Amino acid sequence: ARTALGRRNLVFVGLMGAGKSAIGRMVATQLGLPFIDTDHEIERVSRMTITELFAAYGENEFRALETRVIKRLMRGGPRVISTGGGAFINDNSRHHIKSAGLSIWLKADLDVLWERVNKRDHRPLLKTENPKQTLQDLMDRRYPVYAEADLTVQSRDVRKDVIVDEVLEAII
Numbered sequence: 204a205r206t207a208l209g210r211r212n213l214v215f216v217g218l219m220g221a222g223k224s225a226i227g228r229m230v231a232t233q234l235g236l237p238f239i240d241t242d243h244e245i246e247r248v249s250r251m252t253i254t255e256l257f258a259a260y261g262e263n264e265f266r267a268l269e270t271r272v273i274k275r276l277m278r279g280g281p282r283v284i285s286t287g288g289g290a291f292i293n294d295n296s297r298h299h300i301k302s303a304g305l306s307i308w309l310k311a312d313l314d315v316l317w318e319r320v321n322k323r324d325h326r327p328l329l330k331t332e333n334p335k336q337t338l339q340d341l342m343d344r345r346y347p348v349y350a351e352a353d354l355t356v357q358s359r360d361v362r363k364d365v366i367v368d369e370v371l372e373a374i375i
């Protein structure tokens with residue numbers, strides 16, 4: 204289908220738990236485009252998990268690697284790309300995304316995010332005394348930046364295919 208995408212990449216941004224990977228994968232199938240998740244790509248090239256990378260090198264090194272991966276992915280395409288929650292917040296990564304991608308912010312409320320991230324424990328940023336408060340703090344700091352994405356789709360607590368349809372409507 205012809206979409207507002209043209210030859211650009213479709214890039215999902217937003218906080219952890221917003222559904223970037225799950226929705227992104229489904230949208231890619233619908234569009235007949237390849238799907239890639241930047242966290243998986245980082246793990247593949249570094250042969251380490253995100254948790255191991257944070258522990259061994261710290262967040263700054265992780266961000267530098269993330270930016271390199273995003274820069275490279277943005278040269279190719281079109282693809283559907285889901286990014287780690289901090290990618291769009293990083294000025295360098297955001298610049299690369301903006302230059303070659305149509306960005307979609309999957310926006311969700313605290314309780315929806317919490318419900319989803321609470322079940323898993325692989326997010327190094329949430330290894331704090333009060334992870335729900337940490338999530339709220341991340342929302343406060345990051346939402347103004349995510350708002351710079353080209354499009355916003357609310358990631359509500361409904362069936363995923365409903366959200367997928369809303370994404371497709373937004374870009375077609």
Ligand code: S3P
Pocket residue numbers: 217218219220242253286287288289290325326327328
């Ligand atoms: C991060 C989100 C994670 C991962 C890393 C840092 C963040 O990705 O990149 O733990 O800064 O919000 P998800 O959004 O896929 O969980």
